[in-house]
Amino acid sequence: MGTVLADRISLRYTMPWQAMIISCGSQICSGSIISSSWVLTAAHCVRNMNPEDTIAILGLRHPGAPLRVVKVTTILLHERFRLVSGAARNDLALVLLQEGQNSIQMLAPLGHLKNLNSSECWLSGPRILKPGETDENPEILQMQVMGASSCAYLYPDIGSSIVCFITQAKGYDTNMEPVSPGSAVMCRPISGNGKWRQIGFTSLKSLATIVSPHFSWILSTLAKAGHPLNQDRMPWIEKPKSSGFLKYPSTLLLSSVIIIEAQMFL
Structure with missing residues (x-):
């Protein structure tokens, strides 16, 4: 993990429906689990990742439960993603997780507020x-x-x-x-x-x-990829089961992540 060996990853303010996406090139991104197969994240963060060298770590805020490491098989960037004037337009990406390894119970409560x-x-x-x-x-x-x-x-x-x-x-x-x-x-x-x-x-x-504004893009992209979302299970306007942001403090030593990642690619 290169220059971040001495750093720590704090999970204190994560939610159970979040994931960490890590590549062997030391890049670390966060993402939101939207199905048992897909994680939504920022395109600028994963744009240079090679799926073969990338994993997702799940179970970040399930007290007492072990972290789960899942291989990434595909990374789909928004087709109109681009960097401009120090910002990223259409900064969305969808990460496909390896099938058969996930038993996702809680999904990201995507939604919309008018004001x-x-x-x-x-x-x-x-x-x-x-x-x-x-x-x-x-x-x-x-x-x-x-x-x-x-x-x-x-x-x-x-x-x-x-x-x-x-x-x-x-x-x-x-x-x-x-x-x-x-x-x-x-x-x-x-x-x-x-x-x-x-x-x-x-x-x-x-x-x-x-x-x-990108809900339709998410649905159509996943359908084209052959892994559509079950719209009956989309909790995009629901309250997350754990609404407390300041509970269950947890800090993950980066060395643990390195060990997990190394074992994944052995």
């Missing part, structure tokens, strides 16, 4: 901890969606399905990614007892891709 400015939003996903860094500061994962005009001013060519966000922690370096690329953006309405929904996932820096 993100009146919503409470958090980031959820694996964090790469630098030597000496801790994960005792959850405020860096509380986010606020920036106004559309301000975001368009900073990134005039990003398109309508990308939003800018700022984290709530004072003094935090906004050029750093607080979670791995492809991590979930979880939101719920401030008023009432709104449900937590994954409305998007992290892209480059402080940008996030909104998922709902």
